[in-house]
Amino acid sequence: MGFRRNLVIRFSKWASNMSQKIRGGQGVTLPGYIARTLDHHILTSLSNDVRKKTFVVMGTNGKTTVNSILYHALAAEGEKVVINKTGSNMLNGVISAFVLATDKKGRLDADYACIEVDELAAMRVLPMLQPDYLVLTNIYRDQLDRFGEVDITFQKVKEAIEKAPKLTLLINGDDVLSYTLAQESKHDFMTYEINEQIFDDKSRSEIRESIFCRKCGHKLEYKFFHYGQLGDYTCPHCGLTRPAADFAAENIKLLGDGSSFDVQGRHFETASPAPYNIYNTLSAFSALRMAGIEAPHFEEMIANYDYANSRESQFEIAGTHLQIHLAKNPVGFQQKVSLVLRDEKPKDIIIMINDEYQDGEDVSWLWDVDFQYLENEHTSSIITAGKRGYDMQLRLKYEDIQSEVTLDMKNTIRDCIDHRTNNLYIIVNYTGLYSTNDLLKELADEYAGKEA
Amino acid sequence: MKLNIAHLYPDLLNLYGDRGNIQCFRKRLEWRGIECEVTQYLQGEEIDFSNIDIVLLGGGSDREQEIVCEELKKIKKGFQEYVADDGVVLAVCGGYQLLGKYYKTNTKKIEGLEILDIYTEWEPERLLRNIILESDLFATPVVGYENHGGRTYIGAHQPFGKVFYGLGNTGKGDYEGVVYKNVIATYLHGPLLPKNPHVCDYLLQKALCRKYGEDVTLAPLDDELEQKANHYIVARYSNKGNVLQETIKRHI
Incomplete structure (x- = not known):
């Protein structure tokens, strides 16, 4: 391991740290970008240090x-x-995982x-x-x-x-x-x-x-x-x-x-x-x-493994059970539809569809999911949301499924907590995952404050 | 009244929610009390065009299109006669390309149905983005999503619409699709019809008039939601700031 590699690693980690402080991001791709720019062989060098x-x-x-x-x-x-825990699975994310795993001396153990x-x-x-x-x-x-x-x-x-x-x-x-x-x-x-x-x-x-x-x-x-x-x-x-x-x-x-x-x-x-x-x-x-x-x-x-790890979180807020599910493509969405329906308790369902680059700008795939099962005696209400909330509502309309559309997720979730079945499923595609997680954390704090 | 809809090779040409177009035809007939029968024609099955009122030819991958090409040879004559006899056709993406003379991919030349005097050539850069058309046929814009590697040269044909936002037939952002007799051929996914109920009703009307006479009119439906979904895209790209922002994002 060379002096140069050590320097590159330390600088990348420092920059990641600074970026987190300044921008408040997770800092999981920047160190990879910096390290790779300074040393093209950094990933090969670090992965060679993996013992087994x-x-x-x-x-x-x-x-x-x-x-x-x-x-x-x-x-x-x-x-x-x-x-690379955080789902940062592109080149910069992979390099970052190795860089951030090194010790203070830039060594990988x-x-x-x-x-x-x-x-x-x-x-x-x-x-x-x-x-x-x-x-x-x-x-x-x-x-x-x-x-x-x-x-x-x-x-x-x-x-x-x-x-x-x-x-x-x-x-x-x-x-x-x-x-x-x-x-x-x-x-x-x-x-x-x-x-x-x-x-x-x-x-x-x-x-x-x-x-x-x-x-x-x-x-x-x-x-x-x-x-x-x-x-x-x-x-x-x-x-x-x-x-x-x-x-x-x-x-x-x-x-x-x-x-x-x-x-x-x-x-x-x-x-x-x-x-x-x-x-x-x-x-x-x-x-x-x-x-x-x-x-x-x-x-x-x-x-003891928690399958609902960081990606799909559960919350309990003021007696309401809230479960987020990620669904990014037709096969995955169909699996989530089936999973939600396995719960036979009365429930409300929010489906939030965004169309950012990470989500896929084309939402045609919603028509490849069979939604007709969603409407049954246990489904109390379905609410669509996100940038393509109207597209999602339209998809349901063409299965003759009634739904509401919301432009204000926070108040809609509050309404579900206060007035609906106390059992809320939120199905989101990629970018909605992080915003919804943050939103639920905020609401959890807000309701905890009310009770205190 | 009743319409028979033929969905050609749904097992091969089923990309991008094409079945949403079928569902849109079906529901908009059903909501008006008009009967509708959808028949899926699979590889190797005989097709009797005399009994068909609307044909949907969807999109597939290049590999699947090669397989379909062999099938099309068998139905070429019947399909050509159906179009000549004012049969209604919606052809999307791969289906659009197959209506022409040929589609030259990077490795092969796929022969088409020769219904339209057009041809398509593949280029490595894929044309991907939301697209909005202004069509002479409708007062409302047509919105969708384009995703194609082929560039389609339509010669003297009438285009489906003028591109308001997007890339269109050849990527130059001028025109998109073809309208010929009762055929609409286009690259627009989305799927096309649900957010453009005016296009759906146009095709339904053509099919009903062909079957039951010129005086058939369609009862209006409550299309508020369809219009909202359509307008969302139009508004997004009518805003110059948004367009600039997306262009910048695309290039970094």
């Missing part, structure tokens, strides 16, 4: 959760782990690194990071104004993987796109799958991606569907068939407040009733096993 292995998690949905479970599992074994990487940023991140393992959760249609088409995402991920020759892949074998990608790459890969039907109709929109074989263009046949394009597929023309799983979740039980399942003779109990979290947990555990890590504390860690 580097994991990268990619994929349209679930990567933050999978990465977080991996991190907690390794930490539970007493390992020191670098993670880490056994493992768990890094979530954006699919489009992967082209730049992977060659510099040279990770050992890649978990690819799935490839869905997402932010088409950014990714263009799902085929473009596929190509970019494939090109990025080719630039990291020592990588071993772990893919979701139920996803034909991921499987085709793994086959086309020259890398070794392993698969995880779910063989049981655990997803209900409400979590399964009719719209499916990639039901045509990428190899020969013929229509795939499915023995069963999970959701999205996930399921047990085979191509009647060229014979492409879902592979046998290296890791499979079995004996799955979904309960009101959690789930349990077995993988390779190990029994896991979790605190999440969401079926998609079986995939997330399974893939994290499989990644550990693939890397030859026994993880004897995984059972204990996962039983």
Whole structure:
């Protein structure tokens, strides 16, 4: 480790600190930008200092959760782990995570690194990071104004993987796109799958991606569907068939407040009733096993793992339960619709849709979500909000679902706390997540003040 | 009264909420007490155009369009006759390109239906943004979102609209889409119809008149919400400050 690197790291950290003080931001991308500008090899140099292995998690949905479970599992074994926790998954965010993890002398003391990487940023991140393992959760249609088409995402991920020759892949074998990608790459890969039907109709929109074989263009046949394009597929023309799983979740039980399942003779109990979290947990555990890590504390860690971590928060304000859910693309939104409906208590639902760059400027995808299930006897009211609140209300109108629109989130949430069912779900896309979280914190303080 | 709507190859051409256009046709007929039957035609199925009142040809990825291209060869003649006989068509994005002579991608040349005397050529820079059109057919602007790599050259055809904000057919910001007989072909997603109920009703009216005679008129609907959603986009890009701000954001 050179004197120059030390200097670059210290300066970047100082600048991040100053920026937080001045601008009040989280300072999670600036140090990466500065460090990279001053030293092009900084990421390679820092990641070389990781003593054991580097994991990268990619994929349209679930990567933050999978990465977080991996991190907690390794930490539970007493390992020191670098993670880009805050969902800052572009090049600057990844470099920042390493820079900020160094000690005062600019040294990195880490056994493992768990890094979530954006699919489009992967082209730049992977060659510099040279990770050992890649978990690819799935490839869905997402932010088409950014990714263009799902085929473009596929190509970019494939090109990025080719630039990291020592990588071993772990893919979701139920996803034909991921499987085709793994086959086309020259890398070794392993698969995880779910063989049981655990997803209900409400979590399964009719719209499916990639039901045509990428190899020969013929229509795939499915023995069963999970959701999205996930399921047990085979191509009647060229014979492409879902592979046998290296890791499979079995004996799955979904309960009101959690789930349990077995993988390779190990029994896991979790605190999440969401079926998609079986995939997330399974893939994290499989990644550990693939890397030859026994993880004897995984059972204990996962039983206490909070799936609703920083991204999806719950609040209790003046007797009202408030739950935020993030939904950024059709497949994810459909899963959230299904999850919200699993709660059979009376409820109010706010859907907030923004169209900033991070959200996707094109809101056409709202029409690929099946909203008709939302209106049932347990749904007391639906309120739409955000920059595209009218678009969202219009989407519901064309399912004959009544809703209100609000231009004032704060007062609407106050109204829900004071006068409605005391059970409020707020479904938001990306930028709404942070503003809504802040808003609920403010309201929590405000109501705490009233009671005092 | 009843209209039969044909959704062509929804398993291949289903990008960007295209089914919102179907839903819009369906509901705006239903709310007026007019029957509506939507038939999805999948790869390999025979299509009898004599029984169809509206055709929706949606958008797909370049790869999917190649697959569709083979299908189209089989229905080319029937489709051409349907359009010549004033059949109503809404073609969006990939569907728009396929109505022309060809679409030349970076690797292949995809043959089209040759219904419109237009052609499309792919360029690496994708044209992406909200778009607003002023169309001679309507008093209200048409709003949507464009997302295309192809540049479409429409020759002597009448465009669907003049671009008020956005990039349009060739990226130059002049004209967008094509109107030909009872065909509207356009790059606009959004999906197109829900925020532009005037476009939806225009097509419905054309289809009803073709089937039931010239004197069919559509009962008005309460479109306050549709107008608000439409106006939100128009207002946003009528404000020069906003336009400047978005332009700056796009370039940093």
